[in-house]
Amino acid sequence: MPNELPLLANGPVIRRDAARNREALLQAAAELVGACGVRDLTTEAVAARAGVGKGTVFRRFGSREGLMAALLNHREEEWQASVISGPPPLGPGAPPMERLVAFGASRLRHHREQAALIEAAGSTWGENYAVLGFVSLHVRTLLSQLSVQGDLGYLSTALVAPLAVPVLRQQIDAGGMSEERVIAGWNDLVARVVAQPSPTRSS
């Protein structure tokens, strides 16, 4: 009898060589993105640079978009770490409202910096509910700490929506708004949401 004790269903065991190839592919992809840009990146080039066959790319990442999403996840984890355990006001330790304002600006810049990768990841990224869930949950927690009344589940997702890449593109690239104006606008939006409709207003 084989050792049938998967601790808490830790999933299908990943073979060593597979893990090595995965890392090699991610590194190769990152290097090629830096060299050629996201647009001109071909899966064959990534496979060749990593020293593996093209089929391996699709075995590991499912699609070109999946590869892009995996690249993004790495950057995303760094960003999440700065929210979870970084210095205030983005990280813990600052009052909720200050954290919320810091979140908006930071998330906006993060989206602008990663815009090319985010668009290349396409729906694969949009369906990455682990990431989206973290972001909206964070906002929800802050809203709750601010004693906001109402459907926090909805409000948190709705407040994150204006920070999406296509919206920023419309506002900044097409509409001619400055980044500062967008940030100020978002802060104002948040202030209106946080301010309670009926009782005395907060500053």
Next chain:
Amino acid sequence: MPNELPLLANGPVIRRDAARNREALLQAAAELVGACGVRDLTTEAVAARAGVGKGTVFRRFGSREGLMAALLNHREEEWQASVISGPPPLGPGAPPMERLVAFGASRLRHHREQAALIEAAGSTWGENYAVLGFVSLHVRTLLSQLSVQGDLGYLSTALVAPLAVPVLRQQIDAGGMSEERVIAGWNDLVARVVAQPSPTRSS
């Protein structure tokens, strides 16, 4: 001397056969979308059904996404017409707040109905600033009629953002919210934006 009097630069004249082919392609595409779905639509099939070569598709629409965007534009114009000249409360004649609420629900349903086409149109649709501009301008006008203070240019785009397809997908399909809950949440968001944080001045 040829008749060099382009009335207000009415652009390059479209040849008759080109216009006919354009219509034939749009109709063929619409029929095939109804039959095979958006996903399995190939440009070659559209061209064949329209009785033209594949090159013509790309000459007229630039890309597969452009063709999808053209299809969408037709539906979009119908929707815009119902806003401009349709019956209240979506059309003119109702108080601004009622129009705004009607707008949200209508736009949400429109996005859900056309979701497949919108995603197939991709960035081509996202860059259709004529459409996006109309929507945000409409919201901006209503906010202005409601005497909302602040950066209306930002607020209007920010209020439209939560109605985008990926957001709705996250809320409804992944998050398990009902359509009614989403509409109610958006109405609440609008109410908070319209309610003045301070009667005399805003920060």
Next chain:
DNA sequence: AATATAAGCGGACCGCGGTCCGTTTCGACC
């Protein structure tokens, strides 16, 4: 060490989006 087995691998292959260029057609002017 030997064996068994399932996971991984590679690269030939396919289909479709997109391009290119020689040919055709439109329509303006004589």
Next chain:
DNA sequence: GGTCGAAACGGACCGCGGTCCGCTTATATT
């Protein structure tokens, strides 16, 4: 009707994303 330039056409062609299947290799077991 004839002529001419420009616009449009069509389909062969190309490159890349994605699949498939026979071969290789890691790992567990004895």
